[in-house]
Amino acid sequence: MRPETRGELLQPNGLRVLAELGILNRLLASGAQVIHTIEFYQRSGDPLGTLDYRLLDPPYDYVVGNRPHRLRQLLLQSLGDTPIWWHAKVEGLQRDGNTWRVAVSTPAGPQQVRSRIVVAADGARSQVRRMLGIRARVRTYRDAYALTIVPRPADFPAVVRQYQGGGTLLGLVPVHPDELYVYWSVPAHRRDEFKGLGSGPLLQALDREDPGLARSLSSLPAVAWTVVVPVRVDAETWVVDGGVLLGDAAHALNPNAAQGTNQALADARALAPVLAAALGKGRVDAASLAPYEHARRALAAGAQRAGEEAARLWTSANPLTAWMAARVIRNLKHHPELARKLVTLTAGLEAAPFTLAERLRLII
Ligand SMILES: Cc1cc2nc3c(=O)[nH]c(=O)nc-3n(C[C@H](O)[C@H](O)[C@H](O)COP(=O)(O)OP(=O)(O)OC[C@H]3O[C@@H](n4cnc5c(N)ncnc54)[C@H](O)[C@@H]3O)c2cc1C
Incomplete structure (x- = not known):
């Protein structure tokens, strides 16, 4: 590697x-x-x-x-002897009843696999997302x-x-x-x-x-x-019948959040039990997978918002914005509860943004 x-x-x-x-x-x-x-x-x-x-x-x-x-x-070591096709690329998906026919190109030649579930974890410019028929807004920063x-x-x-x-x-x-x-x-x-x-x-x-x-x-x-050059992704849905989005494919965000990998890990943690239950019931339709999206969407959106706000404050060439950013950081020591809120947001543990009153307290 x-x-x-x-x-x-x-x-x-x-x-x-x-x-x-x-x-x-x-x-x-x-x-x-x-x-x-x-x-x-x-x-x-x-x-x-x-x-x-x-x-x-x-x-x-x-x-x-x-x-x-x-x-x-x-992470690879923890997969044990789970087979992995290195340098493989999903080229096409076709729905066939309740399963997918997945066309994969590999260094050893093309392969076909059948699967009841496809997890699109192929990054911000995900092609598998498109093959699942999920629309997404992809914006370049x-x-x-x-x-x-x-x-x-x-x-x-x-x-x-x-x-x-x-x-x-x-x-x-x-x-x-x-x-x-x-x-x-x-x-x-x-x-x-x-x-x-x-x-x-x-x-x-x-x-x-x-x-x-x-x-x-x-x-x-x-x-x-x-x-x-980072991008932001907002997918219209994270789940369809037999398919889910995970990580940047669902919600790529501004790197100022330092959260993308963490959000992908949190997605995987939330998806595992939902997927196991759906497969156990023999129903991997969108409704059975929806609890995954419900558990994760607000937190991912919070990290997207926090990343953009941090980028606006920390990288602005506007002297007024730069002054405000400096003021916010200097004032953190006077407002321990707001400092804790900022750390909690940055840590990806909460999604609620600062209220207007809280912002004003940090600036004044
Ligand atoms: C400048 C910068 C700094 C960052 N800093 C941080 C940070 O400090 N902390 C943090 O948590 N995050 C950070 N991130 C974000 C983080 O790197 C991403 O959010 C994270 O890598 C997303 O993981 P992913 O698995 O969803 O996608 P990716 O890492 O993009 O992985 C997608 C994988 O899918 C494969 N693939 C693509 N197409 C196909 C296909 N058709 N078939 C099969 N496989 C395919 C690719 O080869 C790749 O291996 C940063 C990002 C940037 C740009």
């Missing part, structure tokens, strides 16, 4: 699922990092404030900095993200550091004792230019925002950036 040059944050809602699967401790043993706080800084390097996950009830009062391939390896992994300086603590202002956002996440994940929001017009720039722009930005870190990375070998 090829490691991607990126990391991810696993949030309390996802950690809960991994613990249930017996994977969390093994993930931590593989080097994934327990992180309690997110530190926010102005682009100039001035500290703004922190978001502390210890405001949540234990045991999941932290996030985990991780590389996605390490989690995938553990304005800004792209440049992602990379650099060597972690020995003195970089187990915290997330996020620098913002002037329309950019630079984040640093320890994902292993030796690895630091860098995410950087790139205005759409600089997307292509960025790909060829190597480590230069990172060092320049760090020199402004965190000179100590820039110095410790000054011998950085050429950085390979992965540039990603």
Whole structure:
């Protein structure tokens, strides 16, 4: 399995699922990092404030900095000897009574399988969703993200550091004792230019925002950036007769939420018992699968909303919005109950947005 040059944050809602699967401790043993706080800084390097996950009830009062391939390896191991067709692609679906005929292309040639249920977990631009006849609104976000992994300086603590202002956002996440994940929001017009720039722009930005870190990375070998343009997906339904959507195929969201993988894990956790019951009854129609969508849709929508709001605040070039964002973070320490609400939202444990009164209290 090829490691991607990126990391991810696993949030309390996802950690809960991994613990249930017996994977969390093994993930931590593989080097994934327990992180309690997110530190926010102005682009100039001035500290703004922190978001502390210890405001949540234990045991999941932290996030985990991780590389996605390490989690995938553990999930695969937990499947035991379940057969997997690698590099296979679903090419077509045909309804035949109560089952699907699934056409799959594989490196060994085309295959046909029959199945009573199809789970479309093939990402934001899901073709299987289309084959199931489910319509979705797919919207491309304005800004792209440049992602990379650099060597972690020995003195970089187990915290997330996020620098913002002037329309950019630079984040640093320890994902292993030796690895630091860098995410950087790139205005759409600089997307292509960025790909060829190597480590230069990172060092320049760090020199402004965190000179100590820039110095410790000054011998950085050429950085390979992965540039990603995220999309939002709103599917009209997540369930049809014999078919369900899961993860980004149902509800891709703004990466500022740091929630996509966590939401996909929560989907899978909610779907498993519903699917087992439906298959047990011999009825996998939309009505039997609907409890899955009911359990999950509001939470996923809450994460979508929170991600867009965070992106609006943290990456805006508008000085008034940037001032408000700084104000919100600075004021968190005066409003512990609102700080707890923000952490609960970010953790994916609740969906209710801030009321107007709460927003005003955070700004004033
Ligand atoms: C910049 C950025 C940063 C992010 N950071 C975080 C973070 O910190 N925390 C977090 O939780 N989330 C984060 N996310 C979101 C997260 O990466 C996604 O939400 C998550 O990968 C979605 O998982 P998925 O399984 O639904 O889809 P995907 O990861 O897209 O997987 C879909 C799979 O389906 C396969 N496939 C595609 N077509 C077919 C087909 N026809 N037949 C069979 N298979 C097919 C693909 O090969 C792929 O393996 C981030 C996203 C971005 C863009």
